[in-house]
Structure formats: C-alpha cells, structure tokens
Amino acid sequence: MNMPPAISFDAVEQVFTGNDGAPIHALSDLSFSVARHEFVSVLGPSGCGKSTLLRLVAGLIAPTGGSVSIFGYPVQEPRDEIGIVFQKPTLLPWYTVINNVTFPMRHKYGRVQAKDTARALQLLDLVGLADFADKRIDELSGGMQQRVGIARALLLDPDILLMDEPFSALDALTRDEMSFELLRIWRDRPKTVLFITHSIPEALLLSDRILVMSERPGSIREEIKVPFERPRTLETLGDPEFTRLANHIRSTLFSKPVAA
Amino acid sequence: MTNLNEKKTAISQRQQVLRLLDRFTPALAFVALIGLWEISTRVFSIPSFLLPAPSRILADGFAVAASTWAGHIWATMRVALIGYLLAIAIGIPMAVGLAKSRFLARTLYPALIIIQSTPIVAVAPIIVVTLGAGDLPRIVITFLITFFPIVVSTTTGLLATPEELIELSRSLRAGTRREVMQVRLPYALPYIFSALKISTTLAVIGAVVAEFVAADKGLGFFISFSTSFFKIPQAFAGLVFLVILSMLLFRTVGFLQKRFAPWSLPKNER
Ligand SMILES: Nc1ncnc2c1ncn2[C@@H]1O[C@H](COP(=O)(O)OP(=O)(O)OP(=O)(O)O)[C@@H](O)[C@H]1O
Ligand SMILES: [Mg+2]
DSSP, X not given: OXXXXXXXXXXXXXXXXOTTSOEEEEEEEEEEEEOTTOEEEEEOOTTSSHHHXXXXXXXXXXXXXXXXXXXXXXXXXXXXXXXXXXXXXXXXXXXXXXXXXXXXXXXXXSOOOHHHHHHHHHHHHHTTOGGGTTSBGGGSOHHHHHHHHHHXXXXXXXXXXXEESTTTTSOHHHHHHHHHHXXXXXXXXXXXXXXXXXXXXXXXXXXXXXXXXXXXXXXXEEEEEOOOOSSXXXXXXXXXXXXXXXXXXXHXXXXXXXXX | OHHHHHHHHHHHHXXXXXXXXXXXXXXHHHHHHHHHHHHHHHHTTOOTTTSOOHHHHHHHHHHSOHHHXXXXXXXXXXXXXXXXXXXXXXXXXXXXXXXXXXXXXXXHHHHHHHHHHSOHHHHHHHHHHHHOSSHHHHHHHHHHHHHHHHHHHXXXXXXXXXXXXXXXXXXXXXXXXXXXXXXXXXXXXXXXXHHHHHHHHHHHHHHHHHHHHSOSSSHHHHHHHHHHTTOHHHHHHHHHHHHHHHHHHHHHHHHHHHHHOGGGXXXXXX
16 A cells, blocks of 8 residues: 655745736745655755745645646645644734634634633643643743644644754754654654744754755755664763754755856 | 832832822823913904803803703714714625635726715715705715725725635635635725714714714704804803814724724734
8 A cells, every 4th residue: 555645745836926017936946755654854054945935835825847646646726634834823902812713613603612721721821832722822932932823733732743943042042842742743743743943953853854944046956864773862962963953954054056 | 128119119109199190291281271271262352253161161051951962962973973883894804705706896986986086065065955854865975975984994995904814714715705814804804994984073073074064963054053143152162072072982982893803903002
C-alpha cells in the first residue's frame, strides 16, 4: 500500500502582482513532499517565500503554476484538517484569551460547547497561560500572544500543523521550553508539521528533515535529513554532529548560488 | 524622622490639591467664562437683544412654564433620536453591502455622494412639502444629515480589517456572514463609534433645521418663534437646552462604548 504524502509540491510557481503592477516572482519550480506525521522545517532568507509556501498549503492562495496536494488531493480551498499559527499573532482584541482560543469553534460552527472551553483551558495550560484565560489580548506581551495563537491552532486537533515562525517573538528560554513542549505534543498526538523558522538550532532540534530555501524566487536549495535520535533533549544540542550540521546549513544559507 | 514624614504628607497634600484642580479645571474654566460674560454685559451695558447676560437668560428661561419646555424638548429629542437610530439601522447594513459587494459600491456610492453634496438645509423645505405635516419630514431630514458619516466610517472600518484576520477567517471557511459579524464589524467598532459620536450632534442639528422650516413644537421652533418676537434672552434659553441635549446624546454614546466595547477605546480612555 502506498500512502500519498501529507503535503506535496510539484513544480510550484508563484507570481504576485505588486502595487506598481510589476510581477513579483516569489516561488520558482518548488518541489518537495512531506510524509504523514513527519516534522519538516523550512529555513530561508527573509522574503524568499516561506509564508507564501505556507499559504499555498493552507489553501489561502492558489499557485500560479504547478500543483499543491494534500493527502494526494489538489488543494482548492482551506481544509478542516489544517491548523495554522500565523507569523503575526492575529488575535482578536474584542475577545478574551480563552475566547480567542475557542474562536475556531465559534467562527466555524457558531457555538462553543463546554467541552471546547475545557479543551481550550487545557491548551492554555500547556502553553503556560492558564492564569490568563479571562484577560484581554492587550494585557499580554508579544510572546504570550504568540502562545495563544499556538493554543488556538491546536484546538481542533489538526492532522497538519502549519507554523510560521511561531517562536520568533519569544525570549530564548521560553523558546527552548516551547520547542520541547511542541515535541511532546507531536509525540502524544502525531501530526504532520510544517515549521517555518529563522533559527538553525531550532530547526535541527525539532525536525526530521530541513528544507533550505534559496533567495527569492524561492526554491529548495538543499534538503537535510536530521539524524538525531528521539526523544531529543538538551543533550542533543551539545552533540558535535549538531554543531557540524548547523555550520553546514549556515554556509548553505549564506553562499550565493553559483552563476550558471 | 517625624520631620521627614511631615514633609512627605505636605507633598502628598500638595499633590492632592493639584489633582483636584486638574479634575475641576474644565468646570472652573466654564464658570469663569460665564462670570466674564455676565460682567462684560453689565460693564459695557450690552443691550439684551444683542447679547443677553447669563442671569437674564436664566430668568427668562424660568419665566417659561416647565411643561412648555418639556413639550419642546421632547419634540426635538424624539425627532433627533428616531432619525439617528434610523440612520444607524440603515447606515450600518448599507456599509456592509458597500464593503462586501463591488456591484453595490459601484452603484450606491455615487448616489450617496450626490445626497451628501446636496445641502440638506436647502432641500428641507421641499421635503416638508412632499412629506406633509407630522414628524415624518423632520425625521427624514435628520436621517439624511446623520447617516452619511455613519456609512462612510463603517465602510472604512470594515475595509481596514487587516488581511491576516481575514485569512484567519478564510482558513476556517466560516462564510461571509460570520466574517462580517465576528471579524469585520468588531474591527470596525472604533470607526463606527467615532461616527456615532459625530452623528449625535448632527442629529440635533437636523431636527432643528427641520423645525425651522415647518413645525409648531420643538426647540428649533421655539428659538425661531422667540426671535421673531425679539425675545432674544428666551431664544438663548432654548439654545442652552439644545446644547444640553446634544451633549447628553454625545455622552450617552461615549458611555455605551465604554460599557460594552472598552477595547475599542484608546487605553487611557477606558
Ligand atoms: N499578496 C502579495 N502581493 C504581492 N507580493 C507578495 C504578496 N505576498 C508576498 N509577496 C512577496 O513575495 C515574496 C515572499 O514573501 P513571503 O511573505 O512569503 O516571504 P517570507 O519568506 O515569509 O519572508 P519573512 O521571513 O520575512 O517572513 C516577498 O518578496 C513579498 O514581497
Ligand atoms: Mg514570512
């Protein structure tokens, strides 16, 4: 039996029209796939099309060329089995923290049941914000808001979790803590995760595989299989291989493509 | 030690006095202004038909029976309120239509701009002729003056909703109705409330203008009636009630916003 990959991109092109009417070539000939329950990180320079890639998976935009499929089916619109953590927190200031977490239920089905609220509380506990359930969004720091966004993405227990630099607003310590927490969630409830980040150590610590993207127009420059045993711990960070891989990725990111 | 404490209490007392002063500055300024007005009318013996003294306005105001006042105030308030509420009830759904439908935007917007560019004061007599006696023409005039800012502000707010929030809504495939109700309209609330505040004063203006044209009751009627009999202080008393009415409506909207949508206010006003 051959299961289709959870996510697959086949020669995807994405061209936007800028405000001045000039075309912006965001992605070019982008092909990769993510297996079911695989944890894949995407690293790449700013503006190379990482968020665009994520929007394509989410079905928020349609590719101008090539095809994007989920579980073997071309993406035509947003789908229920996907949870998204956006690059900006995108919380709704007119709702309390808990109501932001239950927002997917309220927005999709028009009502929130007691069990949804209970689950939301559990998720808030998970991201360390149990005491803030009834606070308003503007009473939270940027990092706390990002964590509310993570809890919200997990509410419907999605098969595919798309995360766009979810930890970038967190301090280093919380960041490590959240990374391990994410690994635990992923182990307990296996999901396919597509994780966009700017942090090489974060990508190495979390992923099965890392896609390194080229500058705009973005395509895959290199695919790196991350060899470390799971569960990964703080010790993983000290592994000499870890440092070697990190240096390798860093040089890949910095090197300009050889002129053809 | 005691010396230090005394110093401290002295400082905190001074701070308290300053804070009280700060708090009552507007009231004090108001009283001072009235005082100045009273004194200058007396010192320069300004005739009361040019600028009546506050004391004269008060006296002439009290000379009119309370029930008469109540009748006029109620007439104006009724028209202003009904016109205003009608403007909200029609203006906000219209704004949703303008924001969500390119077709409506292309057909309705030009018509709206024509209505807005027409001086309503000039059209008021025509409206009165067409719609006859009764509250109806007055309500229509008030409505026409108030609803444009509501439509424009609400549309602006609906369209200003950040793309990320719309993407969040789209990713949940919730449909247009919920997108408007749970995302766009709440986001537009600060815009809506600022229009609602401006429109309270416009509503009173609308009602008064309508009463100038044709009415046998209401503060606008009372003022034009008093003026035509050279009872200037009495007209001023009517004006005072108009100002109070305007302020009351304005304050009520502010209160409702604070009570039901505090997040839509800047932090220092909550
Ligand atoms: N809706 C759009 N219209 C026009 N251009 C767009 C649009 N969305 C993205 N772009 C352009 O596509 C390119 C890639 O954008 P994208 O947001 O995907 O970058 P990114 O890799 O996520 O960057 P960052 O790491 O800074 O978040 C950019 O040059 C951007 O200007
Ligand atoms: Mg991005």
